[in-house]
Every structure is written in structure tokens, then in C-alpha cells.
Amino acid sequence: METVRIDLGERSYPILIAQDLLEQGATWQHLPKAAAALIVTNDVVAPLYLEKLRRTLSLRYAQVHAVVLPDGEAHKDWQTLNLIFDGLLAHGCDRKTVLFALGGGVIGDMTGFAAASYMRGVPFVQVPTTLLSQVDSSVGGKTAINHPLGKNMIGAFYQPQLVVCDLATLDTLPARELSAGLAEVIKYGPIADMQFFSWLEQNVDALRRRDRAALAHAVKRSVEIKAWVVGQDEKEAGLRAVLNFGHTFGHAMEAGMGYGHWLHGEGVAAGMVMAAELSRRLGLVDEAFAARLRMLIERAGLPVRGAVIDANDNAGRYLELMRVDKKSEAGEIRFVLIDGPGKAVVRAAPDALVREVIDACCA
Amino acid sequence: METVRIDLGERSYPILIAQDLLEQGATWQHLPKAAAALIVTNDVVAPLYLEKLRRTLSLRYAQVHAVVLPDGEAHKDWQTLNLIFDGLLAHGCDRKTVLFALGGGVIGDMTGFAAASYMRGVPFVQVPTTLLSQVDSSVGGKTAINHPLGKNMIGAFYQPQLVVCDLATLDTLPARELSAGLAEVIKYGPIADMQFFSWLEQNVDALRRRDRAALAHAVKRSVEIKAWVVGQDEKEAGLRAVLNFGHTFGHAMEAGMGYGHWLHGEGVAAGMVMAAELSRRLGLVDEAFAARLRMLIERAGLPVRGAVIDANDNAGRYLELMRVDKKSEAGEIRFVLIDGPGKAVVRAAPDALVREVIDACCA
Numbered sequence: 001m002e003t004v005r006i007d008l009g010e011r012s013y014p015i016l017i018a019q020d021l022l023e024q025g026a027t028w029q030h031l032p033k034a035a036a037a038l039i040v041t042n043d044v045v046a047p048l049y050l051e052k053l054r055r056t057l058s059l060r061y062a063q064v065h066a067v068v069l070p071d072g073e074a075h076k077d078w079q080t081l082n083l084i085f086d087g088l089l090a091h092g093c094d095r096k097t098v099l100f101a102l103g104g105g106v107i108g109d110m111t112g113f114a115a116a117s118y119m120r121g122v123p124f125v126q127v128p129t130t131l132l133s134q135v136d137s138s139v140g141g142k143t144a145i146n147h148p149l150g151k152n153m154i155g156a157f158y159q160p161q162l163v164v165c166d167l168a169t170l171d172t173l174p175a176r177e178l179s180a181g182l183a184e185v186i187k188y189g190p191i192a193d194m195q196f197f198s199w200l201e202q203n204v205d206a207l208r209r210r211d212r213a214a215l216a217h218a219v220k221r222s223v224e225i226k227a228w229v230v231g232q233d234e235k236e237a238g239l240r241a242v243l244n245f246g247h248t249f250g251h252a253m254e255a256g257m258g259y260g261h262w263l264h265g266e267g268v269a270a271g272m273v274m275a276a277e278l279s280r281r282l283g284l285v286d287e288a289f290a291a292r293l294r295m296l297i298e299r300a301g302l303p304v305r306g307a308v309i310d311a312n313d314n315a316g317r318y319l320e321l322m323r324v325d326k327k328s329e330a331g332e333i334r335f336v337l338i339d340g341p342g343k344a345v346v347r348a349a350p351d352a353l354v355r356e357v358i359d360a361c362c363a
Numbered sequence: 364m365e366t367v368r369i370d371l372g373e374r375s376y377p378i379l380i381a382q383d384l385l386e387q388g389a390t391w392q393h394l395p396k397a398a399a400a401l402i403v404t405n406d407v408v409a410p411l412y413l414e415k416l417r418r419t420l421s422l423r424y425a426q427v428h429a430v431v432l433p434d435g436e437a438h439k440d441w442q443t444l445n446l447i448f449d450g451l452l453a454h455g456c457d458r459k460t461v462l463f464a465l466g467g468g469v470i471g472d473m474t475g476f477a478a479a480s481y482m483r484g485v486p487f488v489q490v491p492t493t494l495l496s497q498v499d500s501s502v503g504g505k506t507a508i509n510h511p512l513g514k515n516m517i518g519a520f521y522q523p524q525l526v527v528c529d530l531a532t533l534d535t536l537p538a539r540e541l542s543a544g545l546a547e548v549i550k551y552g553p554i555a556d557m558q559f560f561s562w563l564e565q566n567v568d569a570l571r572r573r574d575r576a577a578l579a580h581a582v583k584r585s586v587e588i589k590a591w592v593v594g595q596d597e598k599e600a601g602l603r604a605v606l607n608f609g610h611t612f613g614h615a616m617e618a619g620m621g622y623g624h625w626l627h628g629e630g631v632a633a634g635m636v637m638a639a640e641l642s643r644r645l646g647l648v649d650e651a652f653a654a655r656l657r658m659l660i661e662r663a664g665l666p667v668r669g670a671v672i673d674a675n676d677n678a679g680r681y682l683e684l685m686r687v688d689k690k691s692e693a694g695e696i697r698f699v700l701i702d703g704p705g706k707a708v709v710r711a712a713p714d715a716l717v718r719e720v721i722d723a724c725c726a
Contacts, residue, residue, distance in 0.1 A: 035693040035694075078441055078445065085510055089510060089512040089513060089516065089687060092686060092687060092694060094691050094692050094693065094694075095689055095690075095692070116519065117480075117517045117519060118516065118517065119516060119689045120506075120519055120520050120598075120599075120689075121520065121598070149452040149453070150452060153482060154448055154480045154481065156479065156483055156484070157483050157484065235484070323455060324452060326458055326483075327458075329398075329457050329458070330398040330457065331455060331457075
């Protein structure tokens with residue numbers, strides 16, 4: 001088993017990475033004691049892993065309740081979040097109840113925000129079952145729901161007690177979602193580690209074949225980079241924003257098309273191509289780098305062209321949506337750009353240049 | 364001007380207490396710089412103070428927006444909270460926007476939770492305009508909304524940057540709300556300071572007449588006690604729970620009758636009588652103390668008998684509602700009791716005895 005520690009003083013916690021962690025009692029041995037646990041999952045993951053997790057948690061908690069939400073980004077909203085609160089209150093769950101997020105990024109984000117808010121905060125555990133949530137969203141304590149006017153606009157920084165990445169759960173992941181997860185894996189290369197990027201170029205086919213050793217390395221290295229960044233800047237005062245490489249364009253696509261049309265990782269993939277192109281036009285990287293990134297994204301089974309989100313004024317709509325991005329300040333959009341391979345920078349760019357990039361990169 | 368500091372390390376902040384603070388530019392001089400401010404208030408307070416606050420904030424912020432919510436505890440819910448998020452996003456408010464809560468406890472609780480959650484946290488300022496919010500709810504960083512199954516069930520611990528208690532705003536407070544505020548003032552006596560309690564016995568009539576010097580002292584001493592308690596135990600791991608004296612019974616009344624029938628302070632008033640009676644029956648205080656507390660509460664214009672919330676099984680309904688109180692653990696209700704005048708203790712009590720108290724104290 002690999003263990004990566006995220007170092008945040010009294011809010012520190014371990015991330016466990018291995019096969020078959022779900023069913024091992026030892027996985028849960030250091031969690032706080034409580035009368036009850038509540039598992040939050042969705043209707044796709046529940047038939048696969050809910051009973052397995054419930055069985056192993058029953059050894060530790062007298063009561064193990066479950067709330068099964070509808071699947072998908074389109075449900076990451078108030079109405080669905082309230083189903084978690086309804087479940088907690090219906091079962092009389094107290095302030096010590098431990099919540100378990102069993103699923104992908106949507107389940108993790110919603111369960112985390114519910115844990116942050118229920119009785120002003122109860123402990124929670126991330127049990128990510130998708131590649132994307134294992135390598136990115138389950139680590140670092142960002143929780144949120146969407147608002148019709150912007151993604152992840154309502155949420156909290158709230159750290160879990162533990163993150164359990166059971167690599168066996170990736171066996172049941174649809175190929176499209178595996179690829180979407182690879183987008184967030186690839187992201188770590190340009191912003192932090194070009195050696196890892198080279199390794200990915202050599203191993204992308206093995207990853208898509210779900211080679212276990214390759215997946216274990218990809219998850220571990222991704223989580224190490226993320227843990228290091230979050231340890232420097234928990235609440236995104238500065239550095240942490242680099243983890244949003246590709247996300248400014250990506251979020252605009254997700255919001256512009258309506259949540260759920262593209263997977264989050266697909267928006268990030270095309271968004272990275274666009275952010276690399278913007279970096280190139282600003283003279284920060286050369287075409288060879290941009291082409292190399294585009295190629296790897298394509299080999300991962302991901303879109304390399306941005307979505308057209310408005311037939312009449314596509315660039316205008318992108319700009320409008322990107323202005324409500326959380327990194328914006330006083331109406332100025334701030335992009336995560338690549339300032340030479342392996343190093344990210346957060347800065348503004350002229351609207352006219354951004355428009356050119358959008359026009360050039362959207363199909 | 365009186366200044367009380369709340370000492371929470373990097374989350375410390377001052378509470379300013381004086382006449383006419385709203386309109387003085389100096390009140391706001393240390394707040395963080397931002398492009399925009401957003402004032403949240405309600406339809407009762409807006410006609411009285413919104414323009415005054417907007418004018419003074421316009422000297423500091425280029426844009427000052429406002430969201431006016433419907434008044435009352437009955438609106439302390441998701442739907443109304445969302446009106447704040449809608450306003451923030453409609454105005455393109457960024458992560459540096461400062462929120463101002465202009466109103467009573469409901470406005471403060473909701474604005475605080477909105478500030479805690481918008482883009483995972485923006486700065487906010489409490490500008491309490493009721494006695495209750497000046498002496499209690501605006502200080503200490505508890506924010507929340509209600510759930511149909513329990514009061515303040517969804518929220519966050521999130522500290523403001525500044526609390527501004529403008530005593531002049533109490534001039535327009537309806538007499539019933541002034542009395543409701545006195546309930547939270549009286550509370551500080553039995554749990555922490557019997558000298559203050561004696562002072563209240565001598566000054567309760569002056570307070571009801573809105574004598575300015577008396578109000579200034581009552582607000583200052585209440586805030587001092589609260590600041591001291593919160594400084595010891597920000598997140599209510601222990602000591603802070605004593606501030607909930609009278610609230611366990613009170614919350615049950617509020618939820619049982621439907622939010623808005625009684626004011627929060629009225630529920631707390633009758634709840635303190637009931638908690639004192641429970642303390643007496645457990646041998647912790649004598650009848651003379653219980654009578655003294657009852658008398659002061661009555662002189663403050665507050666109910667001394669609990670509400671009947673279920674004609675068939677009143678005690679049963681109280682117990683059912685109190686079991687979902689945030690202090691409960693594993694289904695056991697924990698009461699704030701008086702363990703000798705001036706000292707509070709949090710403990711369980713036998714259901715049968717609690718039933719007797721409810722039967723004896725409800726009209």
C-alpha cells in the first residue's frame with residue numbers, strides 16, 4: 001500500500017492507495033469513533049460497491065445509513081444536496097456522525113459540502129471510485145455545488161479525515177470516464193513535472209488498458225503533486241490556482257453547454273489545449289510543446305478542440321462565462337498559463353488575444 | 364466608543380459599540396479593499412437604514428449592491444439564502460467582495476453562511492440592528508439556516524471581519540423585539556456573572572425605556588462575556604455550549620410551533636425558566652434562584668411559561684424535537700443547566716424528570 005500524507009497542521013490526513021482497500025477493516029481503523037456512519041453514493045456506484053462498504057463499516061459503527069443520489073454533474077445542486085441533509089436528520093444523526101463519499105467527483109464535492117455544513121461540521125471520508133476523483137478532486141478539501149450561473153460557486157474548504165483510493169474500483173469505470181480522469185493526470189505534467197509528463201507519453205496506452213502498476217503510479221504521482229501544492233496553499237491564496245490549468249476554459253464549456261453534456265475531464269482536456277495555445281501566443285511556450293500536449297491528450301481519448309457553446313458569438317459567450325470564474329478579480333479573467341514546460345503562472349491576457357484562441361481552437 | 368476584541372488568532376476581530384456608527388466613515392476604515400460590497404438586509408430594516416449604510420460604504424467601495432430579503436425566522440431557509448447567491452452572481456461579485464449583514468439575527472446568520480460559502484468564502488461584516496443580534500448572534504461566527512426538522516442545522520463556523528453595534532438603531536426596534544433581545548442579555552447572568560444579573564434586576568426598567576447608558580452597558584457586558592467564551596472554544600467542543608442556556612427547550616418551541624410564531628428570544632426566555640426548573644429538580648439550584656430568574660424574565664416583558672406545541676402529547680413532542688438538538692449525542696439530549704448561580708454545566712437528565720418539568724412549565 002502507498003500512503004501519501006497531506007500536511008496541513010491539525011487538519012493533516014493520509015491518502016491510502018492500493019487494491020481492495022474497501023473491504024479491509026484496517027483501512028478504517030484510525031477513524032473517529034461515532035454511533036453512526038452515513039454513506040453518500042449515487043445510483044450507478046451503489047449497486048457495485050455500497051454493500052461492500054456498508055459491510056466493512058458495520059464492524060466499526062453500530063449504525064450505517066446510506067443516501068443514494070441521482071448520478072451526474074447535472075445534479076450537483078441545492079436540491080440534491082438537501083437529500084443528504086434530509087437523510088441525516090431523518091436518521092437522527094448527531095454531530096459525531098462520519099460521512100463517507102463513495103463515488104466520483106460530484107459525490108465527493110457534495111458530501112464534503114454537506115459534511116462542512118451539517119450542524120456546522122461533521123467528519124467525513126473520501127472514497128473515490130473514479131480516476132478523476134482519485135487523482136484530483138478527493139484530495140485537498142475543496143467542496144462545492146454548482147449554481148446555474150457558475151460551476152462550484154457555493155462551497156467550503158473542508159478537509160476530510162482520510163482518502164481511500166481503492167484501485168480495484170477503477171475496473172468498473174466506463175472507458176470514457178477513465179479518459180476524463182487522465183485529463184487531470186496529464187495536467188500535473190505541464191504545471192509541475194515534465195518527467196512525469198514523459199512517463200505518461202510512454203504509458204498512456206497501458207493506462208487506457210488499465211494496467212494496474214501503471215494506474216498505481218499515475219495515481220500516486222498525481223496525489224503527491226497535489227498534496228504538495230495544497231500543503232503550500234490550502235485556501236488558494238496564490239499557488240494552488242495552478243491546479244486549475246485548463247479549467248477556466250473548461251468550466252465555461254461545462255456551464256455553456258449545460259452541466260452533464262461533457263464530462264468535467266473532457267472540458268479540462270480541451271481547455272488545456274486552449275490554455276497552451278494562449279500561452280504560446282503570449283510567447284511563454286513554443287509550438288512544439290503545445291503540439292506535444294495536444295498529442296498526449298488525443299492519445300488519452302480526449303477532445304482537443306473546444307466546444308462551440310454559442311453559434312452566434314462563441315468567443316463572446318466564453319468571455320462572459322469566464323468572467324464569473326472564481327479566479328477573476330474586478331471583472332478581469334485570470335488564466336493559468338504555462339510559463340515554460342513544467343511551470344505554471346496565473347495572469348490576465350488581452351480579450352482580443354483570448355478571442356483569437358477561442359476562434360482558432362473551437363470546432 | 365467601546366471596543367471589545369474577540370481573540371481568535373488570525374481570525375480575531377473588533378466589536379465596536381456606540382451611537383451613530385453607521386454613518387461614520389471611520390467605522391469602516393480598516394476593512395479589506397475590494398471593488399464591490401454587497402449589503403444584505405430585509406424589507407423592514409431596508410427603509411430605515413439601507414441608504415444610510417450604502418452612502419457611507421460608497422466612500423470606500425466603487426460598487427455597493429444590495430439584496431433585500433423577506434423579514435423573519437420563517438424565511439431562514441435555502442430558498443431565501445439562494446437570493447443572496449443570485450444577487451452576488453448577477454452582479455458579477457468576485458472573491459474579494461465584502462458582504463454586510465444589516466439587520467437582526469436572521470440576516471446575520473444567513474449573510475454569514477452565504478459569505479462562508481460563496482466561492483468557498485468571502486469576507487463579511489456584521490451590522491446588527493436588534494438588541495438580540497448585538498448582544499449575541501452577531502458575535503462568535505456561528506452562521507446557519509434552518510431545516511424543517513431542526514433549527515440552525517445547516518451552517519458554518521465563519522468569523523466576520525468586524526461587528527458594528529450602532530446603538531442608535533435600537534431606537535426603531537419594536538418593544539417586543541427589544542424584550543426578546545433582553546432574554547439573551549439575561550442569559551449571561553446565570554451562566555457567568557451574577558453581579559451583572561443583579562445589575563439587570565436594578566436596570567431592567569431603564570433598558571425597556573431604552574435608556575442609552577443602560578443599553579450601552581448591557582450590550583458591552585454581554586459582548587465581553589460572549590467574546591471570552593468564544594475565545595476559549597470557537598467551535599463548541601465544550602465550554603461554548605453554555606451559551607445555549609434556555610435554547611434546547613426554546614428551539615423545540617420554535618420548531619414545534621413553526622418558525623416565526625414566537626420570536627427566538629421568547630423561546631429562550633421560557634426555555635431558561637424550564638432549564639432552571641430542571642436544574643432545581645436535579646438539586647443544582649434552589650427555588651429562590653429559580654424564582655428570581657423567573658421574575659426578571661417576566662419584568663423584561665417575556666413569557667415565563669413554555670408553549671404547548673402538541674395538544675395530545677406535549678412532553679413527547681418536546682423530547683422528540685430536542686433529540687435532534689446539535690448538542691445531542693447518540694440520541695441522548697444534553698441540557699445546559701445552572702450548577703449554582705453564575706455557573707453552567709452541560710449534562711443529560713432522565714426523560715421522566717424532563718417530562719415532569721415540561722408538564723409543570725407549559726401553559
